[in-house]
Amino acid sequence: MSEIICDNLQIIGRRIREAEQRYQRSENSVKLLAVSKTKPLEDIEEAMACGQVAFGENYAQEMAEKAQQESVKAAEWHYIGPMQSNKTKWVAEYATWVHSVDRLKIAKRLHEQRTVDQSPLQVCLQVNISKESSKSGLLPDQVLPLMEEMSTLEHLCIRGLMAIPAVTKDFQAQRMAFAQVRELYESLNAQGFALDTLSMGMTNDMEAAIAEGATMVRIGTAIFGARLAI
Ligand SMILES: *Cc1c(COP(=O)(O)O)cnc(C)c1O
Numbered sequence: 001m002s003e004i005i006c007d008n009l010q011i012i013g014r015r016i017r018e019a020e021q022r023y024q025r026s027e028n029s030v031k032l033l034a035v036s037k038t039k040p041l042e043d044i045e046e047a048m049a050c051g052q053v054a055f056g057e058n059y060a061q062e063m064a065e066k067a068q069q070e071s072v073k074a075a076e077w078h079y080i081g082p083m084q085s086n087k088t089k090w091v092a093e094y095a096t097w098v099h100s101v102d103r104l105k106i107a108k109r110l111h112e113q114r115t116v117d118q119s120p121l122q123v124c125l126q127v128n129i130s131k132e133s134s135k136s137g138l139l140p141d142q143v144l145p146l147m148e149e150m151s152t153l154e155h156l157c158i159r160g161l162m163a164i165p166a167v168t169k170d171f172q173a174q175r176m177a178f179a180q181v182r183e184l185y186e187s188l189n190a191q192g193f194a195l196d197t198l199s200m201g202m203t204n205d206m207e208a209a210i211a212e213g214a215t216m217v218r219i220g221t222a223i224f225g226a227r228l229a230i
Pocket of ligand 1: 221
């Protein structure tokens, strides 16, 4: 077994702690989600051997297949990919969290398919902050109405917002996009919601996301290496 994944996890952990300090965030307020999409089970096993518990997957069937493997039974699965209604059953059955809910139909299916013996599914609503038509997610002014419509779905627990801003290398531009997500999150809490999760930041914009209040960063490449294009 190579030790690269372990080393990478330590490096990322250090980068997170340094960013927390630099941007006056409390210690350990940012949780690391290891994005293992397209990566083999051995990589997940190796990360778990180094203490990583939470894993993010983009393809519902791939997540379901991995989640059923005995060697990674203790992992916590987060579904972060686009939501399709014919894939909700896998998410409801195997995920602890879903970060990409963006319409009522999907929320209702997840609620109906979550069985009563399971704890409620932890949900983030995905916001399309850069307003790119190609991206999934709610426009900012659609978030509150959906949250209100979802309030009766007791098998779901709304925890916060997730965003994937347009890719840019410019740190200030990254921060400005994440700041919009944070402002929306703060305004929802000011209106009586009790959100505690801002899922934002990937390998190339993690520090900017932490500067703007991320509580969960979703890191793939910096832990597991580059993915083949699929
Ligand atoms: C792939 C993916 C990530 C991880 O991206 P990296 O740049 O590899 O860190 C995070 N979030 C989502 C939604 C993704 O699809």
